[in-house]
Amino acid sequence: MAQKKMALACSECGSRNYTITANPNRVERLQVKKFCKHCNRHTLHQETR
Structure with missing residues (x-):
């Protein structure tokens, strides 16, 4: 069974x-x-649903 992925x-x-x-x-x-390559710095990343 495949595992579900979140972004x-x-x-x-x-x-x-x-x-x-x-x-x-x-x-x-x-x-x-x-690290966000678009902002070019470390930022807070949140789980999307």
């Missing part, structure tokens, strides 16, 4: 730069500081 979107520009596997046990959206 991480930059909170500054909104581009979806990263993908992660979906975790059904997570109740809140994942927030991680990652």
Whole structure:
């Protein structure tokens, strides 16, 4: 069975730069500081649904 994927979107520009596997046990959206190649700096990325 294939795993479901979620995207991480930059909170500054909104581009979806990263993908992660979906975790059904997570109740809140994942927030991680990652590098955004469009903003050219580290920004907060949030899990999209």
